[in-house]
Amino acid sequence: MSGRILLCLLLTAICGAQTLDEAVRGLAKKITAQLAPGEVARVTTMRNLSPLGRADTTRARTVLERALRQPVTRAGHPVDIAFTISHNPRGLLLVAEIERGDDRQVEMVEYAAPAAPVRSTHALLDKRLLWEQDEPMLDVRVDGDTMLVLEPTEIVDYVRRPSGWERAEAKPLDGAVAVRDPRGQLQESGESYTAFLPGAVCRGAWKPALDVHCESGGTEARLTPARNTLQVQDWPPVFSFAQIDERSRPLYLTAELDGRTHLYDGARRPVGAFDTWGDDFAAVDNGCGAARAILASSTSGRDAADSVTAFEMVDRKPVAIGDPAEFPGPLTALWPAPGGAIAIARDLPTGRYAAYSLTLNCGR
Amino acid sequence: MRPTVSRSIAAVSCLLAATALEAARRPHYGGTLRIEVSGAIGSLDPADMPTDPAEAALKENIVREVFNNAGATGPFRVANWEPMKALALEANEQFQGGRPYLDRVEIHMGRSPRDQALDFELGRADVIELPPSDLRRAQQQGGHTSESAPCRVIALVFNGRREDLDRLRQALALTIDRPAIRNVLLQRQGEISGALLPAWLSGYEFLFPAGRDVARAKELATLAAPLSFAWDSQDALLRSIAERIVVNAAEAGLTLRPTAGSQADARLVVLRIASDDAGDALKALGGAAASDPLKLYEAERALIESRRMVPLFQLPIAYEMGSNVHAWTTGPTGNWRLEDVWLESARP
Numbered sequence: 001m002s003g004r005i006l007l008c009l010l011l012t013a014i015c016g017a018q019t020l021d022e023a024v025r026g027l028a029k030k031i032t033a034q035l036a037p038g039e040v041a042r043v044t045t046m047r048n049l050s051p052l053g054r055a056d057t058t059r060a061r062t063v064l065e066r067a068l069r070q071p072v073t074r075a076g077h078p079v080d081i082a083f084t085i086s087h088n089p090r091g092l093l094l095v096a097e098i099e100r101g102d103d104r105q106v107e108m109v110e111y112a113a114p115a116a117p118v119r120s121t122h123a124l125l126d127k128r129l130l131w132e133q134d135e136p137m138l139d140v141r142v143d144g145d146t147m148l149v150l151e152p153t154e155i156v157d158y159v160r161r162p163s164g165w166e167r168a169e170a171k172p173l174d175g176a177v178a179v180r181d182p183r184g185q186l187q188e189s190g191e192s193y194t195a196f197l198p199g200a201v202c203r204g205a206w207k208p209a210l211d212v213h214c215e216s217g218g219t220e221a222r223l224t225p226a227r228n229t230l231q232v233q234d235w236p237p238v239f240s241f242a243q244i245d246e247r248s249r250p251l252y253l254t255a256e257l258d259g260r261t262h263l264y265d266g267a268r269r270p271v272g273a274f275d276t277w278g279d280d281f282a283a284v285d286n287g288c289g290a291a292r293a294i295l296a297s298s299t300s301g302r303d304a305a306d307s308v309t310a311f312e313m314v315d316r317k318p319v320a321i322g323d324p325a326e327f328p329g330p331l332t333a334l335w336p337a338p339g340g341a342i343a344i345a346r347d348l349p350t351g352r353y354a355a356y357s358l359t360l361n362c363g364r
Numbered sequence: 365m366r367p368t369v370s371r372s373i374a375a376v377s378c379l380l381a382a383t384a385l386e387a388a389r390r391p392h393y394g395g396t397l398r399i400e401v402s403g404a405i406g407s408l409d410p411a412d413m414p415t416d417p418a419e420a421a422l423k424e425n426i427v428r429e430v431f432n433n434a435g436a437t438g439p440f441r442v443a444n445w446e447p448m449k450a451l452a453l454e455a456n457e458q459f460q461g462g463r464p465y466l467d468r469v470e471i472h473m474g475r476s477p478r479d480q481a482l483d484f485e486l487g488r489a490d491v492i493e494l495p496p497s498d499l500r501r502a503q504q505q506g507g508h509t510s511e512s513a514p515c516r517v518i519a520l521v522f523n524g525r526r527e528d529l530d531r532l533r534q535a536l537a538l539t540i541d542r543p544a545i546r547n548v549l550l551q552r553q554g555e556i557s558g559a560l561l562p563a564w565l566s567g568y569e570f571l572f573p574a575g576r577d578v579a580r581a582k583e584l585a586t587l588a589a590p591l592s593f594a595w596d597s598q599d600a601l602l603r604s605i606a607e608r609i610v611v612n613a614a615e616a617g618l619t620l621r622p623t624a625g626s627q628a629d630a631r632l633v634v635l636r637i638a639s640d641d642a643g644d645a646l647k648a649l650g651g652a653a654a655s656d657p658l659k660l661y662e663a664e665r666a667l668i669e670s671r672r673m674v675p676l677f678q679l680p681i682a683y684e685m686g687s688n689v690h691a692w693t694t695g696p697t698g699n700w701r702l703e704d705v706w707l708e709s710a711r712p
Binding site (some may be wrong): 088093 | 372386390391392457461462463464465563564565566567568570571622636640642655657658661691703704708
C-alpha cells in the first residue's frame with residue numbers, strides 16, 4: 001500500500017516538474033503575445049551563456065522555432081528574435097530580445113532544472129551503497145531489514161519495505177553537543193547499541209523499538225568533548241587509532257594532529273611515521289594473508305573527491321594491497337564495522353551524504 | 365587529468381615534500397587568526413550601518429560573526445574593541461553550530477594596502493585584502509588567494525540640473541575604453557558591464573550595453589561645456605581609472621574637470637552588491653522590489669535611468685592568506701565564514 005502511495009508521489013513529482021521544452025514554449029507564448037497582427041517572429045541569434053550542453057541548446061532553439069511557427073503559412077512582416085539561454089542562482093533564464101529596428105522588447109522565462117541524478121561510481125574495492133540522505137550522518141548499521149543511522153543530534157531507525165527503506169522512528173540524543181566537524185560511532189550488539197559522541201555515550205535498544213539514554217562525560221567516552229578527536233586511554237588526542245599485529249607483535253597506528261600517521265610498538269615507543277594517508281583509517285579483518293588490514297582515506301582536501309585504499313603493514317611501512325575505492329566527495333567518517341568498515345562521504349555535486357559498506361574481497 | 369596520473373603525482377609530491385603536509389584533512393582546533401583590512405568601523409551596533417561600501421561589508425561580516433544576524437549569539441564573542449582600529453574576537457564555546465576551530469580572531473582595521481602587504485610578508489598577518497591589480501601577481505607567485513564573485517560595481521553617477529546632462533552621460537558612456545582599463549589597470553580582473561547586478565546574480569546582465577562608439581560620442585558631446593568630475597582621492601584604483609576616463613572623454617571632445625566634493629556633475633563611485641538575492645541586492649542599491657526576472661530587469665533599467673548612472677565594471681573582493689590558513693571562504697558577496705577557518709599549526 002505504502003509502495004503505491006510512494007509511486008504515485010514520485011510520478012506526481014516527475015510529471016509536475018516543468019521540462020526545458022515547456023519553459024521554451026512558455027517563452028514562445030510571451031513572444032507571440034508581443035507581436036502585432038501581420039508580424040512573424042524568426043530566431044536570428046542564439047547565445048548560450050549557461051552551463052547547458054550544445055545538444056540541449058540546439059534542441060531549445062528548435063523547440064522555440066517550432067513554437068513560433070504560425071499555424072497557417074502566410075507572408076508576414078519579420079521580427080528578429082535574439083534568443084539567449086543564461087543562468088542565475090535560481091536556475092536557467094531564457095531571454096528573448098524582440099527587435100524591430102532600434103526598438104527592443106525583452107521577454108524572460110525562468111527554468112529551474114531538476115537535480116541531476118546521482119551517478120554511481122565504479123567500485124574497485126568492494127563498496128556497497130547502504131543509504132544516502134541530505135542531512136549529515138555519522139555512522140550506519142544495517143542488520144537484516146532494519147537500519148540504524150546515527151546523526152549529530154538524533155538516532156534514526158529505518159525498516160526495509162518493498163518500496164525501500166522507510167523511516168520508522170527517531171530519538172533525540174540528549175546531551176549531544178554541536179561540533180563543527182561532527183563525529184560519532186555506533187557499536188551494536190544484538191538488539192542493543194551504543195553510540196559514542198563527542199563527550200557523551202548513548203545506549204539503547206533498536207529492536208523491537210528504538211530507545212536511547214545518553215550520559216555525558218565518564219571514562220567510556222571515545223570522542224573528545226566538543227572536538228573532532230578520539231580520546232584513547234593514555235594516548236594524546238588523535239583523529240584515528242588502530243591496533244594491528246605485525247609478525248605477532250602489536251603495532252599501534254595513530255593519525256595525529258600534525259597530519260602524519262605515527263607508528264608505535266607494543267611498548268608505545270615511536271617506531272615510524274609517514275604522511276601518505278588521510279586522517280581517517282580503520283583496521284579490518286583481512287582474510288587475504290595478514291591478520292588485519294588497514295583501510296585508509298587519501299590525502300585529498302575536504303572539498304575534493306576522496307578514496308579509500310586497503311593496506312598491509314610490511315616492515316612498518318604501508319603497502320597497498322588493492323585498487324582504491326573512489327568516492328564522489330570527501331570522506332566524513334571511516335569506522336570499523338563487522339565484516340569490514342563503514343565509510344560516509346559527502347557527495348560534492350549534490351551535497352548529500354552517502355554511507356557505504358566496505359569489505360575486502362580476496363577472490364577478486 | 366586522469367585519476368591514475370593525478371594519484372601518481374600526489375604520491376610523488378608526498379614523497380618529495382615530507383614537510384609540506386597535505387595530509388591534515390581534519391580541522392585542527394586552536395590558534396589566533398590575524399586579519400588586516402583597509403576599512404574601519406567605529407561602532408559594533410548592527411543597526412548603525414556605514415554608507416561606505418567597504419566599511420559596510422566589513423561591518424556585516426563582523427556583525428554576522430558576533431551577532432549571527434538575528435540578534436542571537438554568533439560563533440565569536442568580542443574580546444577587545446578599539447573603534448576604527450582593532451577588534452579581537454574569541455570563540456564562543458556555546459555556539460549552537462559548534463564551537464569555532466579558532467580560539468581567537470584579531471582584525472586590524474584601517475591598514476593601507478602597502479602596510480597589509482608588508483605585514484603579510486613579515487608574518488604579522490595571516491589574511492590580507494588584495495587589490496584587483498595584485499591578484500594575478502599573487503596567484504602567479506603561488507600565493508593562497510580567495511575571491512568573491514563580482515560584488516562591487518564601479519560606476520559613474522551624474523548630478524545636477526544641466527539640461528544637457530543626459531546627453532553627456534550617454535556620450536561619456538560611449539567614449540570610455542572599458543577593455544583597456546580592464547586589461548591594464550584592473551589586470552584583467554572583474555568584468556566589463558553596463559549593468560548594476562552582475563551576470564552571476566541576474567542572468568540578464570548582457571542586456572545592458574557596454575560598448576564603445578567614439579564617433580557617436582563626439583556627436584552627442586558637440587559644443588558641450590566642461591563637466592566637473594570627482595572621485596575618492598584616497599582610493600588609488602579609482603584615481604587611476606578616473607584619470608583614464610578623463611583622457612577617453614577628451615577623445616570625444618568632452619572636457620572633464622577634476623574637482624573635490626559631492627556636488628560634481630559626474631562622480632566615479634564604488635557600489636556594493638549586498639545580497640546574493642538579486643531582488644534584495646537591487647533594493648539595497650535603491651531599486652524597486654521585484655522577484656520576477658523581467659520586472660527585476662525593468663526595475664534595474666529604471667534605477668540606472670533615474671539615478672543617472674553609468675555602470676562600468678564589476679569587481680570581486682579578494683584576499684591572500686598564509687599557507688597555514690585552511691577553509692577560508694569568501695562568499696559571493698564577500699562574506700566570511702570565520703567559524704569554519706582553522707590553522708594548521710595553531711599558535712598559542
